[in-house]
């Protein structure tokens with residue numbers, strides 16, 4: 001698309017946008033009686049207006065039915081977690097036997113490393129990004145320690161080349177090949193949280209599998225942001241949270257994907273709980289764990305229904321909007337923002353965009369790095385009605401989200417940013 005640097009051009013794009021009505025389905029926080037320019041859906045997505053109704057429905061059932069709510073007619077709590085499966089399948093490209101809403105991201109990561117990190121004398125190394133999200137680093141380091149390895153012995157960290165901010169696929173693949181016989185697990189983000197880089201998930205998976213390792217992804221910044229085909233790509237496992245692009249509320253329920261070739265394998269090691277036991281026998285209170293032959297066999301506890309209710313509200317919107325259409329708009333929206341930022345004068349402390357230029361290597365987020373005064377610029381932005389996020393030492397992350405951000409938001413943001421600079 002050929003972009004123009006004007007408010008009227010942005011408004012014209014909004015008028016033509018087939019997804020523009022979805023914005024009305026969200027509560028947009030206010031600044032001086034106007035909608036804020038909310039560019040922080042990569043951190044916490046906005047509240048769908050129907051979330052309250054769906055949560056209230058379950059509160060109502062609880063008040064009227066008490067424990068009988070587990071088996072009420074509409075959406076019994078006993079199987080409430082199944083409701084999320086169709087939408088999660090579309091978002092991840094996994095089947096209903098492969099996707100599950102449960103727990104939280106880091107908890108799920110630990111649970112799946114219990115299964116997919118089984119070090120042997122020769123195959124014991126884990127590969128992650130050097131700049132992986134701290135919680136993932138802590139989880140991986142503690143798993144290594146738990147198995148008696150130090151990070152020096154067993155952790156491989158992927159670093160960008162000197163002078164570069166993002167990782168090259170060829171470098172990731174050659175490091176996988178180099179460490180092949182010793183590699184137990186490759187664990188990367190789908191979209192890198194700091195730089196916004198979308199990794200080549202199928203390419204990395206293929207290389208990791210060829211090397212004989214398990215391959216897993218942290219999809220916190222990928223799910224709901226870019227289309228995924230985890231089953232087809234042969235990814236072994238993935239985990240995610242639902243409070244970012246999935247708009248399911250602070251601390252909302254997480255999720256996991258386990259490829260069916262593993263999910264059906266009841267012999268795989270795991271930490272077990274009663275909710276992972278065969279559903280029809282669950283209340284027989286028998287001894288001897290029998291795993292459900294799917295990702296559901298990794299469940300531990302009965303589901304958090306109130307959290308799943310707001311998840312359901314958000315997933316219903318995704319099902320209507322459809323991830324393929326959202327991606328199309330997202331590429332235009334982020335492309336427009338990039339175009340406007342490129343118009344800044346070099347003498348204006350122009351931010352450097354760390355995120356790859358190629359739309360196929362990024363989602364909606366752009367990470368802007370400032371040579372000087374980044375924090376002050378960010379604080380100024382906040383006082384001017386923009387909500388974005390600051391990451392030390394010098395980066396402002398901005399994410400125009402196609403479900404509720406407009407081209408006008410993007411135009412106004414760059415206009416205000418220029419003033420702040």
Ligand SMILES: Cc1ncc(COP(=O)(O)O)c(C=O)c1O
Nearest residue numbers: 104105106133135193218220241
């Ligand atoms: C990439 C990534 N991984 C992991 C986490 C941790 O998620 P949780 O606190 O839900 O375990 C986050 C949180 O923002 C994240 O951005």
